Amino acid sequence: MAEVRLENVVKRYGGFTALPKLDLHVNEGEFLVLLGPSGCGKTTTMRLIAGLEEITEGDLLIGGERVNDKEPKDRDIAMVFQNYGLYPHMSVADNIGYPLKLRGLGKSERMAQVRKVAEKVELGELLDRRPSELSGGQRQRVALARAIVRRPQLFLMDEPLSNLDAKLRVTMRAELKHMHHEMGITTVYVTHDQMEAMTLASRIVVMNKGRIVQLDTPERIYSEPADLFVADFIGSPSMNLIHGQIAGGTFTAEGISLPVSAPDRAKVVLGIRPEDLQISDASTAPIKAPIFALELTGESTLVTLRAGATQLCARGAADFRAKMDDTCGLAPRPGGRIHLFDPESGLRLPS
Amino acid sequence: MKKQLFWWGERALLVFVAVVALFPILWMFLTAFKQPLDAYRVSIFFTPTFNNFKAVFDEPWYLGRMVMNSVIVASVTVMISVPCASLAAYAFSRFRMRGRKFLFFLVLSTQFIPAVVIVLPFFLMFRQLGLLDTRLALIIVNLAIVTPFVIWMIKGFIDAIPVEAEEAAMVDGASRLRVIRDIVLPMAAPGILTSSIFCFILTWNEFLFALIITRREAVTLPVGLVNFRTERGDLWELMSAAGVMITVPIFIMAIIIQKHFTRGMTAGAVK
Ligand SMILES: Nc1ncnc2c1ncn2[C@@H]1O[C@H](COP(=O)(O)OP(=O)(O)O)[C@@H](O)[C@H]1O
Ligand SMILES: [Mg+2]
Numbered sequence: 001m002a003e004v005r006l007e008n009v010v011k012r013y014g015g016f017t018a019l020p021k022l023d024l025h026v027n028e029g030e031f032l033v034l035l036g037p038s039g040c041g042k043t044t045t046m047r048l049i050a051g052l053e054e055i056t057e058g059d060l061l062i063g064g065e066r067v068n069d070k071e072p073k074d075r076d077i078a079m080v081f082q083n084y085g086l087y088p089h090m091s092v093a094d095n096i097g098y099p100l101k102l103r104g105l106g107k108s109e110r111m112a113q114v115r116k117v118a119e120k121v122e123l124g125e126l127l128d129r130r131p132s133e134l135s136g137g138q139r140q141r142v143a144l145a146r147a148i149v150r151r152p153q154l155f156l157m158d159e160p161l162s163n164l165d166a167k168l169r170v171t172m173r174a175e176l177k178h179m180h181h182e183m184g185i186t187t188v189y190v191t192h193d194q195m196e197a198m199t200l201a202s203r204i205v206v207m208n209k210g211r212i213v214q215l216d217t218p219e220r221i222y223s224e225p226a227d228l229f230v231a232d233f234i235g236s237p238s239m240n241l242i243h244g245q246i247a248g249g250t251f252t253a254e255g256i257s258l259p260v261s262a263p264d265r266a267k268v269v270l271g272i273r274p275e276d277l278q279i280s281d282a283s284t285a286p287i288k289a290p291i292f293a294l295e296l297t298g299e300s301t302l303v304t305l306r307a308g309a310t311q312l313c314a315r316g317a318a319d320f321r322a323k324m325d326d327t328c329g330l331a332p333r334p335g336g337r338i339h340l341f342d343p344e345s346g347l348r349l350p351s
Numbered sequence: 352m353k354k355q356l357f358w359w360g361e362r363a364l365l366v367f368v369a370v371v372a373l374f375p376i377l378w379m380f381l382t383a384f385k386q387p388l389d390a391y392r393v394s395i396f397f398t399p400t401f402n403n404f405k406a407v408f409d410e411p412w413y414l415g416r417m418v419m420n421s422v423i424v425a426s427v428t429v430m431i432s433v434p435c436a437s438l439a440a441y442a443f444s445r446f447r448m449r450g451r452k453f454l455f456f457l458v459l460s461t462q463f464i465p466a467v468v469i470v471l472p473f474f475l476m477f478r479q480l481g482l483l484d485t486r487l488a489l490i491i492v493n494l495a496i497v498t499p500f501v502i503w504m505i506k507g508f509i510d511a512i513p514v515e516a517e518e519a520a521m522v523d524g525a526s527r528l529r530v531i532r533d534i535v536l537p538m539a540a541p542g543i544l545t546s547s548i549f550c551f552i553l554t555w556n557e558f559l560f561a562l563i564i565t566r567r568e569a570v571t572l573p574v575g576l577v578n579f580r581t582e583r584g585d586l587w588e589l590m591s592a593a594g595v596m597i598t599v600p601i602f603i604m605a606i607i608i609q610k611h612f613t614r615g616m617t618a619g620a621v622k
Contacts, residue, residue: 050518050522051521051522052518052521052522071521071526072518072521072522073521073522073523073524073525073526075522076524077522078522078523079519079522081515081518081519083515084515085513085515085516085518085519086516086519087516087519087520087533087534088513088516088538089534089537089538098520098523098533099523099524102523102524102525102529103524143519146519146523156522
């Protein structure tokens with residue numbers, strides 16, 4: 001177990017700057033999730049920590065010790081690679097047991113531990129196969145098993161569940177969460193799936209274009225997104241973002257006239273989550289617009305209205321019934337949050 | 352109609368090319384089993400004999416010594432060249448060092464020099480060193496000729512191995528040498544075997560340097576063949592018997608390569 005610090009870390013590939021300046025502190029024993037769109041530098045960050053890429057500038061400390069120049073093998077890390085990184089010429093059992101073999105464990109002891117881990121990731125029957133004889137999901141579980149077969153200082157997991165089918169993903173997510181609770185090993189976990197991030201993380205780092213946009217607990221990332229990027233990225237369906245103006249305590253945009261407690265502003269973006277909106281009487285509602293789409297998800301109905309150029313989504317009751325193009329009214333749910341952003345800088349406005 | 356004509360034309364051309372290419376080999380195999388009198392007849396009907404194979408090992412030809420020379424020179428060349436080339440190829444494939452491209456070009460550029468141009472300097476050098484007509488000289492020359500080619504070939508095989516497996520092993524706790532032993536070598540094995548056989552064949556067939564550098568003691572099989580052109584005329588049946596002995600090992604090796612060439616070792620490493 002160890003804490004990890006990246007201090008003013010810069011990573012350049014030739015002329016291309018993948019990470020302009022990264023400052024990150026991973027607490028001991030925490031489950032930190034790096035979240036961001038494809039190409040934002042998540043894998044690069046992991047590879048720097050693992051020692052597979054050289055750090056261009058800055059310091060990397062693991063457990064208080066500067067490890068910039070340490071070989072990967074001396075960093076005591078276990079990693080799940082985005083594209084598995086399995087050993088194609090070894091059986092599944094040998095793949096999983098390889099880290100133990102490197103540490104000089106005997107064959108019988110190794111096999112016992114391999115079997116135990118294989119059970120956990122439901123690979124028990126496949127131990128004699130070669131990686132080429134496995135499906136994508138099975139390969140990913142081999143990679144996962146190889147990482148958890150020993151107790152490293154630090155886990156690095158690069159989208160370890162991305163190739164599993166939906167059902168297994170949920171099972172494995174719970175398994176990972178339980179495992180982290182049991183072992184308590186510091187974990188840095190990469191995903192572009194915000195649902196995975198929300199459910200697993202002690203803290204989430206939202207990244208965009210090689211920079212950290214926000215670092216906070218899942219609750220606060222969700223309830224107080226630092227800017228428009230985070231607001232848009234977190235949540236499904238994503239937050240409604242409406243361009244308009246505030247005058248005399250009222251936000252107005254086409255088809256919308258909403259009381260807010262904020263100073264006047266000529267240009268502002270108002271954000272409200274679908275679950276913070278409720279369907280209300282069309283004659284008195286602050287938002288009135290024709291229904292654009294109705295989607296039943298099972299536990300609720302997603303109602304999308306078209307107010308001028310913007311579409312607004314609200315989560316209604318599962319038994320809500322209406323006809324397309326009917327005018328529908330929406331109002332903020334009591335206790336629901338309204339977010340305001342500066343459209344130029346994208347930053348959240350204090351409220 | 353036109354399509355069919357093309358189809359037949361294509362087949363006819365292929366058969367023609369195959370016959371032209373294979374006829375000399377067939378002729379050699381037949382002649383090796385002929386009596387001296389039959390050697391000049393084109394007929395494929397004759398009474399076969401094994402005498403030629405016996406004769407070439409007897410006085411005055413002593414082919415046995417040349418077989419030994421060829422086997423030793425080719426084997427030792429392979430045993431030195433392939434391990435060195437494998438390490439060099441790994442470095443060229445994986446390490447992003449400065450001047451890597453230029454160095455690799457330098458290695459390959461040795462292959463562009465016509466052998467005839469450098470055979471004389473080699474001759475002079477070995478004369479100075481007192482190594483003329485020794486197997487050691489042949490091994491040195493063949494190493495110089497063959498190693499760049501083997502580096503290039505093995506690099507191709509290593510390039511095809513996904514780096515991810517190596518990186519995974521390093522994070523799992525393996526040193527660079529351990530990675531090479533546990534991951535790279537097993538995966539590159541078919542390629543390295545193929546390269547070894549190529550290396551062996553190149554050395555086995557090498558003619559020009561062996562002709563210039565050897566006289567009696569270190570003569571190899573291809574050079575030995577020339578001995579069968581005597582003042583009494585060309586002894587085709589003996590030359591063919593010797594030719595068969597040169598060719599058969601190569602044939603066998605070619606078959607081994609083919610089996611390994613088609614086997615995909617790296618499938619399934621990454622998605
Ligand atoms: N070896 C490399 N050479 C050059 N550019 C790279 C290399 N690896 C990654 N990049 C670039 O760095 C950026 C971040 O990549 P990556 O960390 O893989 O993103 P993510 O994992 O978040 O999808 C991308 O724009 C990618 O093209
Ligand atoms: Mg990635």
